[in-house]
Amino acid sequence: MSEAYEEFKRRSSQITQLRSILQSLSWDQETMMPEMGAGHRALQMSTLAVIHHQKLTDPVYGELIARLEESAGTLDLWGRASVREARRQYDKATRLPESLVKELAETSALSYEAWVKARGESDFPAFAPWLSKMVKLKRSEAECLQAADTTLYEALLDDYEPGAKVSKLDGLFAEIRPALASLLERITSASRQPRPLPAGPFPVQGQETLGREILSSMGFNWKAGRLDTSPHPFCTSFSPLDVRITTRYSSTEIGKSIFGMIHEGGHALYEQGLDPEAYGLPACDAISLGIHESQSRLWENQVARSRSFWEYWFPRLRRTFAPHFDDFKLDDFVFAVNKVAASPIRVEADEVTYGLHVILRYELEKALISSELEASDLDTVWNERMQEYLRYRPANAAEGVLQDTHWSQGLVGYFPTYLLGNLYAAQLFEQARRSFPDLDAKISSGALLPLREWLREKLHVHGKTLTADELIERVTGQRLSATYFLDYLEAKFGALYFG
Amino acid sequence: MSEAYEEFKRRSSQITQLRSILQSLSWDQETMMPEMGAGHRALQMSTLAVIHHQKLTDPVYGELIARLEESAGTLDLWGRASVREARRQYDKATRLPESLVKELAETSALSYEAWVKARGESDFPAFAPWLSKMVKLKRSEAECLQAADTTLYEALLDDYEPGAKVSKLDGLFAEIRPALASLLERITSASRQPRPLPAGPFPVQGQETLGREILSSMGFNWKAGRLDTSPHPFCTSFSPLDVRITTRYSSTEIGKSIFGMIHEGGHALYEQGLDPEAYGLPACDAISLGIHESQSRLWENQVARSRSFWEYWFPRLRRTFAPHFDDFKLDDFVFAVNKVAASPIRVEADEVTYGLHVILRYELEKALISSELEASDLDTVWNERMQEYLRYRPANAAEGVLQDTHWSQGLVGYFPTYLLGNLYAAQLFEQARRSFPDLDAKISSGALLPLREWLREKLHVHGKTLTADELIERVTGQRLSATYFLDYLEAKFGALYFG
Numbered sequence: 001m002s003e004a005y006e007e008f009k010r011r012s013s014q015i016t017q018l019r020s021i022l023q024s025l026s027w028d029q030e031t032m033m034p035e036m037g038a039g040h041r042a043l044q045m046s047t048l049a050v051i052h053h054q055k056l057t058d059p060v061y062g063e064l065i066a067r068l069e070e071s072a073g074t075l076d077l078w079g080r081a082s083v084r085e086a087r088r089q090y091d092k093a094t095r096l097p098e099s100l101v102k103e104l105a106e107t108s109a110l111s112y113e114a115w116v117k118a119r120g121e122s123d124f125p126a127f128a129p130w131l132s133k134m135v136k137l138k139r140s141e142a143e144c145l146q147a148a149d150t151t152l153y154e155a156l157l158d159d160y161e162p163g164a165k166v167s168k169l170d171g172l173f174a175e176i177r178p179a180l181a182s183l184l185e186r187i188t189s190a191s192r193q194p195r196p197l198p199a200g201p202f203p204v205q206g207q208e209t210l211g212r213e214i215l216s217s218m219g220f221n222w223k224a225g226r227l228d229t230s231p232h233p234f235c236t237s238f239s240p241l242d243v244r245i246t247t248r249y250s251s252t253e254i255g256k257s258i259f260g261m262i263h264e265g266g267h268a269l270y271e272q273g274l275d276p277e278a279y280g281l282p283a284c285d286a287i288s289l290g291i292h293e294s295q296s297r298l299w300e301n302q303v304a305r306s307r308s309f310w311e312y313w314f315p316r317l318r319r320t321f322a323p324h325f326d327d328f329k330l331d332d333f334v335f336a337v338n339k340v341a342a343s344p345i346r347v348e349a350d351e352v353t354y355g356l357h358v359i360l361r362y363e364l365e366k367a368l369i370s371s372e373l374e375a376s377d378l379d380t381v382w383n384e385r386m387q388e389y390l391r392y393r394p395a396n397a398a399e400g401v402l403q404d405t406h407w408s409q410g411l412v413g414y415f416p417t418y419l420l421g422n423l424y425a426a427q428l429f430e431q432a433r434r435s436f437p438d439l440d441a442k443i444s445s446g447a448l449l450p451l452r453e454w455l456r457e458k459l460h461v462h463g464k465t466l467t468a469d470e471l472i473e474r475v476t477g478q479r480l481s482a483t484y485f486l487d488y489l490e491a492k493f494g495a496l497y498f499g
Numbered sequence: 500m501s502e503a504y505e506e507f508k509r510r511s512s513q514i515t516q517l518r519s520i521l522q523s524l525s526w527d528q529e530t531m532m533p534e535m536g537a538g539h540r541a542l543q544m545s546t547l548a549v550i551h552h553q554k555l556t557d558p559v560y561g562e563l564i565a566r567l568e569e570s571a572g573t574l575d576l577w578g579r580a581s582v583r584e585a586r587r588q589y590d591k592a593t594r595l596p597e598s599l600v601k602e603l604a605e606t607s608a609l610s611y612e613a614w615v616k617a618r619g620e621s622d623f624p625a626f627a628p629w630l631s632k633m634v635k636l637k638r639s640e641a642e643c644l645q646a647a648d649t650t651l652y653e654a655l656l657d658d659y660e661p662g663a664k665v666s667k668l669d670g671l672f673a674e675i676r677p678a679l680a681s682l683l684e685r686i687t688s689a690s691r692q693p694r695p696l697p698a699g700p701f702p703v704q705g706q707e708t709l710g711r712e713i714l715s716s717m718g719f720n721w722k723a724g725r726l727d728t729s730p731h732p733f734c735t736s737f738s739p740l741d742v743r744i745t746t747r748y749s750s751t752e753i754g755k756s757i758f759g760m761i762h763e764g765g766h767a768l769y770e771q772g773l774d775p776e777a778y779g780l781p782a783c784d785a786i787s788l789g790i791h792e793s794q795s796r797l798w799e800n801q802v803a804r805s806r807s808f809w810e811y812w813f814p815r816l817r818r819t820f821a822p823h824f825d826d827f828k829l830d831d832f833v834f835a836v837n838k839v840a841a842s843p844i845r846v847e848a849d850e851v852t853y854g855l856h857v858i859l860r861y862e863l864e865k866a867l868i869s870s871e872l873e874a875s876d877l878d879t880v881w882n883e884r885m886q887e888y889l890r891y892r893p894a895n896a897a898e899g900v901l902q903d904t905h906w907s908q909g910l911v912g913y914f915p916t917y918l919l920g921n922l923y924a925a926q927l928f929e930q931a932r933r934s935f936p937d938l939d940a941k942i943s944s945g946a947l948l949p950l951r952e953w954l955r956e957k958l959h960v961h962g963k964t965l966t967a968d969e970l971i972e973r974v975t976g977q978r979l980s981a982t983y984f985l986d987y988l989e990a991k992f993g994a995l996y997f998g
Binding site for chain 2: 013014017018020021024025028032033034035036037039040041043044047048051221222223224225226238239241242276279280
């Protein structure tokens with residue numbers, strides 16, 4: 001038994017290493033690689049992806065998993081969770097016929113290219129046939145992966161939020177949508193509105209220095225991580241001891257880099273908080289995209305868009321970017337970075353409207369997969385629903401249905417995790433507040449480390465030994481609920497706009 | 500036939516990609532990786548090294564090579580050279596028993612650690628047992644690799660300078676050693692001596708800007724390469740379209756970074772000059788370490804330590820680092836960067852004494868492998884020979900026998916390629932001069948690109964379709980000779996010290 005487990009660990013670790021090498025190459029591509037390196041980088045990555053897939057689908061690995069499942073009782077917590085996770089990955093990888101995997105990869109690449117071009121020209125009809133093809137392939141994929149008790153959409157969702165159910169998401173989102181719409185309407189017609197933020201110019205050096213100070217105070221470990229720049233900010237991890245984040249600097253919009261660094265920093269603390277001793281085991285990984293997003297959102301929104309946070313950091317920001325904030329008071333600034341308004345672009349949306357953008361995408365992708373909606377009709381439905389949910393009509397397809405890359409690359413089932421992240425974040429942060437009655441005082445004195453320690457102990461170190469549902473219930477004593485998120489928004493924006 | 504060749508190319512390309520991924524990970528480790536990432540990076544690399552070895556030693560690959568050898572006449576030049584090179588690599592990889600490979604890897608790691616410690620404490624006896632063990636293992640390795648007509652030492656040398664013969668090196672070095680010793684003696688007693696270079700401080704930014712300008716003028720392609728910093732400067736390549744060099748900056752020694760960047764730039768031009776279309780074939784690679792070193796040395800010494808070069812660049816250097824060179828004339832500067840003096844450390848040696856350092860190491864490592872010399876006696880013999888060749892007695896083992904890392908890591912047969920590089924460089928540069936009668940005028944006007952074009956056309960693009968001997972004979976019309984190198988030194992240093 002122990003011998004089988006040792007061999008399972010050895011093979012799992014090899015699979016983990018190969019995946020982490022792919023991540024290293026991808027990080028380099030986004031941050032360092034000279035432009036002409038792209039062609040050979042693609043070859044390196046496809047060579048390695050094939051080897052990774054071979055190792056993951058090796059029948060010997062499958063037999064080891066089966067043997068260990070029979071005697072799971074003799075394994076410890078990490079072992080049981082790792083066998084469970086390995087089964088999940090093995091089944092996913094082996095259930096898809098090679099021809100489908102190949103067609104998906106090729107179509108994704110072409111469809112992504114078509115999307116880039118179509119977005120540039122704001123031409124949805126040019127992209128629609130690709131989307132239609134991609135949806136068909138994703139439906140085939142879902143049919144291969146589908147378990148007895150899951151829908152096609154759930155089979156895809158499982159890639160990003162393991163075990164999540166449509167009935168649950170439908171229920172949560174049905175509660176959230178009217179509440180957000182109502183809050184947005186009240187805010188839009190409020191007489192009190194924030195001043196616009198100054199437009200700089202903000203020197204990059206100052207943005208980076210301030211960002212690094214904030215990341216340090218959050219407990220980002222620089223000996224086990226780096227910060228670089230890239231066109232699209234991201235966080236990636238090669239192990240809990242090598243976690244890399246990126247940002248981009250705008251000389252006119254100060255929020256872009258600062259909140260971006262904090263957001264990616266939240267992701268990074270999760271990765272740095274995984275148990276380095278367990279690294280290599282399938283269970284030593286983030287639970288889900290939703291839980292991952294909860295960590296970035298909690299730091300970005302609950303912490304860094306709070307008045308408490310800026311009590312400590314606003315004087316520093318003011319000094320760094322003098323004289324731009326000389327006539328800004330702390331409250332002006334906090335109000336300004338929390339401005340709410342209907343706008344077309346999801347990634348630029350505020351905390352209130354963001355959820356509406358996500359719900360719209362969730363509904364549409366479900367309808368595409370279930371064939372209730374034809375790809376060619378998507379732009380019309382998109383615009384109608386934007387009007388209905390946000391009272392906003394996109395000026396063109398580029399700021400409407402073509403704005404996100406996800407569907408072009410076959411990422412169906414990904415969007416809802418963004419909103420789940422907000423719900424998890426609100427519920428977890430409320431629990432942190434209850435655990436530390438002086439949490440706000442700590443934050444306003446610049447002490448962020450206690451919160452990181454709490455998150456690490458309650459969440460990060462456990463990896464996938466718990467499911468998302470189990471984690472939330474264990475940490476907060478309750479199942480996931482929309483109440484915390486909605487209460488948080490009402491309290492915060494009520495105070496800002498009507499307080 | 501063509502089908503076998505296609506499969507051979509596919510497998511060869513996969514092997515090349517895996518090796519280039521290892522190089523990517525190694526580059527990241529030296530330049531970017533946070534310190535705590537080292538442990539998992541070692542796991543990534545050993546996982547990948549095992550897979551690379553498996554692919555290289557796959558019997559199916561061996562059979563393909565054998566089939567293609569039988570019908571080599573039907574292949575083109577690249578195909579024939581690639582099959583030849585694949586055979587060489589396959590035999591090397593399959594002839595070593597796995598147990599020996601493992602023991603070599605483990606002993607190298609431990610022996611390197613022991614060397615770091617021993618050098619720190621200048622304690623040769625502490626390192627001698629490790630050296631002894633390593634020499635024994637390298638002898639076993641050589642016995643496995645040895646062909647019918649080669650000596651044990653040649654079997655090791657072949658890793659770095661394929662096909663090189665001891666009789667040839669012995670002949671060249673026997674001519675060079677007394678000539679260098681005599682030139683050194685005359686220079687040491689010359690009444691004219693250079694002024695010392697100013698000691699700065701030289702701002703790093705200025706060093707980097709100037710270095711980048713020089714690299715650009717040499718034709719380094721920034722869209723297919725990068726420059727970064729690392730403790731030990733190096734050049735590495737992930738493909739001809741992604742070549743990375745590093746340097747280090749000293750605020751007091753201006754030559755370190757400038758000549759270092761030019762040296763690594765010379766290596767980089769070779770890598771960037773390989774045919775990107777042929778990349779992935781075993782023959783699309785540098786011919787040998789000696790030829791590689793000729794490219795770095797030619798740019799560093801023949802070009803960048805010449806008066807012509809500084810006619811163009813000295814005014815720029817002077818402006819960049821004002822006022823440090825205000826009272827330096829061009830001739831003062833050129834003399835100063837060509838100062839010759841016996842000194843203990845190889846990597847800091849000038850062009851005249853460098854060869855003596857190399858010959859000493861070559862003789863000693865040959866004697867270790869042939870068992871004429873015991874590892875425990877190495878320090879005594881080292882010091883005697885330093886005295887004899889350089890009239891210099893090392894103050895301690897750290898600046899003597901322990902200064903280089905090579906032997907601790909099992910790199911036996913590597914040293915002579917450094918001196919071969921100087922010989923190749925002198926012979927090639929003399930030929931370039933003959934091809935361009937106005938080469939010096941071009942260099943003094945800042946036009947370095949014609950020289951790069953010549954090197955690319957004559958040398959870089961051919962990869963391993965020629966051996967080192969064939970290349971030198973084809974480009975210069977003669978076999979390798981020590982004459983060009985010795986004539987170059989006599990002319991250059993004669994003019995500086997006695998002209």
